Amino acid sequence: MSEYTVAVLGATGLVGQRLIDILEERNFPVKTLKPLASKRSVGSTVKFHGQDVPVEEALPEAFEGVDIVLASAGGAISEKLAPEAVKRGAVVIDNTSHFRLHSDVPLVVAGVNDDALKNHQGIIANPNCSTAQLMQGLKDRHEAAGLTRVIVSTYQSVSGAGKEAMDELKDCTSHALSQPDCAPSRNDIFTRPIGFNLIPHIDSFVTEGDEEGYTKEETKLINETKKILALPDLPVTATAVRVPVMVGHSEAVTVEFAKPLSPKEASAVLASTPDVVVSQELTDYPTPADAAGKDPVYVGRIRKDTSNPETGLNLWVVADNLRIGAALNAVRIAEALVKENLIQRQPATA
Ligand SMILES: NC(=O)c1ccc[n+]([C@@H]2O[C@H](COP(=O)([O-])OP(=O)(O)OC[C@H]3O[C@@H](n4cnc5c(N)ncnc54)[C@H](OP(=O)(O)O)[C@@H]3O)[C@@H](O)[C@H]2O)c1
Secondary structure, three states: OOOEEEEEEOOOOHHHHHHHHHHHHOOOOEEEEEEEEOHHHEOEEEEEOOEEEEOEEOOHHHHOOOOEEEEOOOHHHHHHHHHHHHHOOOEEEEOOOOOOOOOOOOEOOOOOOHHHHHHOOOEEEOOOHHHHHHHOOHHHHHHHHOEEEEEEEEEEOHHHHOHHHHHHHHHHHHHHHHOOOOOOOOOOOOOOOOOOOOEOOOOOEOOOOOOOOOEHHHHHHHHHHHHHHOOOOOOEEEEEEEOOOOOOEEEEEEEEEOOOOOHHHHHHHHHOOOOEEEOOOOOOOOOHHHHOOOOOEEEEEEEEOOOOOOOEEEEEEEEOOOHHHHHHHHHHHHHHHHHOOOOOOOOOOO
């Protein structure tokens, strides 16, 4: 089997560390690992298969000889460096939001729309963490009964905002516990204190057009869902909320179909979807603590939407945002590229 030189851009971050762990766990055929980060991290190392691998500065020249780049250093860095890597012959799997809605960039959830990989031009985008977990099983239910509307409310953990956000939750919580009135403090990363609180504001607000008043996190979920499912006219709406949970995003989802789909039928469809675990008992619902560190998407509380009993369903979806929502999906995309012999850039067919 061929082996590849793999660069992890953002190797010292939360997603980058998971990427390295998952490459190792899944025994991805890595010939050489190149961990890349900012200048600040030069001198540090990452562990890979028991070796300490030095972190290099993420400069364009660092991509010479690289076959695959797994990028998670933020949108501005991907905007600048992904084309540099592609120019040098690499395929980039990008975890940031920068390229997701570009028409020539496939937006892929492995196992859901792998066909989109065939037309890649060197860059493949990984969706937002809350979109990725929603997609598992949604396509199968669309095929079973025809999706007509999706309504999502998210409960997103602080790790979705990076390693400093996890520190902020710890500080804010311990500060609050030490105060007589339990008042949380510190909000450097979040717009309000996150300890003992929740914040209906992730990413910036859209201030004009039809989406005015939504946050960009919400519009990402809406527009990425339509692109991945190739249903540009599907009505989707979302409210995204940050909650004081370290790892694991949860979603309350209402789905409407063209044809009736009972909770039992939906449960059977989901149970046959790879990588989805469906609760068998009412009280066996998943929580973020159950999902953290694990690969599947967990679904529970599947029930009729009593305001639309014929064709509406409510459900609860939980997953590890750092794994299925980012690093695991990126590595699965790399595996699919290897399997389909798509590591070399393909000419556009559209
Ligand atoms: N967290 C999630 O659940 C999640 C899910 C999906 C997508 N994403 C996306 O993945 C990206 C990273 O998220 P994260 O949670 O891993 O963030 P993070 O923990 O804050 O890590 C950021 C990484 O980017 C590197 N970096 C920052 N500035 C850089 C620069 N100028 N040049 C090169 N590298 C630089 C950092 O290196 P230093 O350590 O040297 O600063 C670090 O390795 C973001 O775009 C995020 O939206 C995150």
